[in-house]
Amino acid sequence: GDSVTQMEGPVTLSEEAFLTINCTYTATGYPSLFWYVQYPGEGLQLLLKATKADDKGSNKGFEATYRKETTSFHLEKGSVQVSDSAVYFCALISSNTGKLIFGQGTTLQVKP
């Protein structure tokens, strides 16, 4: 079945460092891809999305490009802030089942 694999965390960075969180997927058809963020004590919020190959989603300085050839959707940010500390989830909506399938989540901790 469809699945999402994220790099394991936690990821610990200093403020203003460059961030990459890897995400690869397995899916039949053409899924839509998402990054969600979960701040401590809160539910998930959609961070960005891409619905077709080569699309780039971006929001709040974060970017991810839908790479069909490598089945990847890596999350990047050029300069992280302490306020970016959260758990980040990569996800896809299966074009077969319509289900939203999440990766395991990657915890990011940014130190001042």
Add this chain to the structure above:
Amino acid sequence: KAGVTQTPRYLIKTRGQQVTLSCSPISGHRSVSWYQQTPGQGLQFLFEYFSETQRNKGNFPGRFSGRQFSNSRSEMNVSTLELGDSALYLCASSTGSGKEKLFFGSGTQLSVL
């Protein structure tokens, strides 16, 4: 516009008991999905309701059930609680048209002792 509201925020139950969680979606949203979040398993899809009908279902035992009312509010019920049911239960709502944005509530933290 009010967000997705989940009640209660925290619950403590003992093994064998049953529990009901509630979710009020964003006004106008007809789809409600439920997820279980645990440190070991991550986020797992439980089920989705659309216009009072279950539209999708994950791989959970029959002890987990849900329903949706005519006003789109949804409840999730877990019977005969087990220790492994301790988790954060998240509800998400959407318009229900397909590959659209989901809006999540803050969740109900269930602890089974």
